[in-house]
Amino acid sequence: MFRSLVISSTLVSFSSIASGAFSPTTRAASEAFPFSPGFDIEAVTEKAVSLPSHSWEYGTATEALLELYDAEHSVFGRPFPIPTIQPQDSRSLTYAKEKIVIGTGANALSDGDGAVSDPASLGVGALMLGKTNQTYSAAAKEQADFIIDEAPRWFNGAISHRVSVTELW
Numbered sequence: 001m002f003r004s005l006v007i008s009s010t011l012v013s014f015s016s017i018a019s020g021a022f023s024p025t026t027r028a029a030s031e032a033f034p035f036s037p038g039f040d041i042e043a044v045t046e047k048a049v050s051l052p053s054h055s056w057e058y059g060t061a062t063e064a065l066l067e068l069y070d071a072e073h074s075v076f077g078r079p080f081p082i083p084t085i086q087p088q089d090s091r092s093l094t095y096a097k098e099k100i101v102i103g104t105g106a107n108a109l110s111d112g113d114g115a116v117s118d119p120a121s122l123g124v125g126a127l128m129l130g131k132t133n134q135t136y137s138a139a140a141k142e143q144a145d146f147i148i149d150e151a152p153r154w155f156n157g158a159i160s161h162r163v164s165v166t167e168l169w
């Protein structure tokens, strides 16, 4: 469900223009909400925020919120140089900060339950949070270092999705 949400929110983000600073107290609507791709974007957004319970779902929701509310800073906008945004001014970063549980190695950004790449889905949020709090950039680096230097590899160099066995997903 959440993987398809990302695709849907990506489509609508092209027609949305982020309205600047987001304040949780006023909860500005995404400029995508008035559009109708065949479902209620705002209702789906609230489900995407309330339902996740796994690291990759948190990461996917973080990305979707970024595309909906801060589209110009998403990977489909102009993400570099990484902007300095106070977490409370971004619904995506507020959410990511709530969900990231800093650990070590494969679990540096969240408990991945044996997955290499699931916690890494919080990487964009962690890098952006890292602009205002170095703890998050250090955790993002630890996650990336595990993926690049320690995760099992297939014979052709492809990075395994699982920590304990080599599996390509």
Ligand SMILES: *[C@@H]1O[C@H](CO)[C@@H](O)[C@H](O)[C@H]1NC(C)=O
Pocket: 133, 134, 135, 136
């Ligand atoms: C940075 O984030 C960490 C993890 O949430 C937190 O423990 C720490 O207090 C924060 N540091 C500052 C300066 O806000």
